[in-house]
Amino acid sequence: MNTAPDLTVPAAIAANDQTKAVPRIKLLSHGFSIDHPDPELGEQLMANALGAADRESMDGILRQLVRASVTGGSPDEVNVSFMISMVNSIRPRDSVEAMLVAQMVSVHVMAMRCAHHLANADDLAQHDSAARALGRLARTFPAQIEALNRYRSHGEPAITVQNVSVGDGGKAIVGNVTQHANVIVSDKNPASAARHAPKASGSRRKHDSADAKREAQA
Template identity: 70%
Template sequence: MTASSNHNTTAAIAAPDRPQTATFPRIKFSKRGFSIDHPDPEAGERLMADAFGVADSDAMYGILKQLVKASVNGARLDHANLAFMISMMQGIKPRDAIEAMLAAQMICVHVTAMRSAQHLAGADNIQCQDSAARALGKLVRTFPAQIEALNRYRNKGEPAITVQNLSVQDGGKAIVGNVTQHARMIVSQPGAPAALADARTVPMPIVGEHEQVIATHDAPA
């Protein structure tokens, strides 16, 4: 990665949650490519790698190069767009290479979805409207699936289940507020006789991979 000293454009804003004394690296562009601009080159690479959640400069430069290419709008680099993408990487805070790749994909899908929305808004014929609408629909459906994939990876593959609005019979114990556990959590099935009162519970079948909200029904008087 090389860059000219007399022609450069900076992109990427200061990392959130970092001390004021820690200067977050910026991206410097030239006709020959881009490089990390920091008073201490090694420290700059380290800071960028930490923000991306990867262990070495090879992985960091690989993801950064992909983000640079994805930031291109038309045939030109969109420096503000790249700054946004790097900032979102910092906000997601990947913790390893898998999370870094998922985060980069999520950001690119979001950026592309917004471009599709812009194309849809400016479409002047039915064919362009249909094409932009189809692309936008696929992208906005992909984005929450990526969020779920990242959450499941961080939760070691177990979808979260939220239990709320429990009704308790005489002699039972109530939990006030929402309780979120992983899929191995045991809850009572609706219709099980006095399940909460006598603590006879059966595993709830997992219907899907999305977060589920389970509510028990009041037992008949």
């Protein structure tokens, strides 16, 4: 027996999503507005998405993102929505992160714009100009990621173990390890390398000296 679908369920889901989803920006002839049925809730959701501490900082970051979204001389709603979505996905936690993440998203948009110009260059001059700009932006973006990670870790340097080698006797040598002819040398502990060096040359000299003494006595 077929039952009629409950039309109230999608409406309830839509209402629930509307109270959590990041609202879109509606561009106007004199500026922009947050497109949400509840203006106060819309501002709160947008501030949370951008990591803004108050209404003034939220408005400032939004204005900067709108200006960075310009395509063909005018702001682009699709670009603005994309940029806000990317900022929200990175989850800036304070004002410093909010500014840095906004820069990261803007640099990405400009890099892709340069990539478009590069693909559609009509002559060598346009090609070289777009290629240089794209190269600078492409190098800036990973530097921004590193700066964000360093800020979030409170400037604590990462500890990297380059190599671990276990020599005879089960002693681990940590550092840049080079192995030649069964000799393990570590630049972190030269004394350890000296203890593990073979003594074949010294034994051979003692053996040769004993043979010479016996020949002299004979």
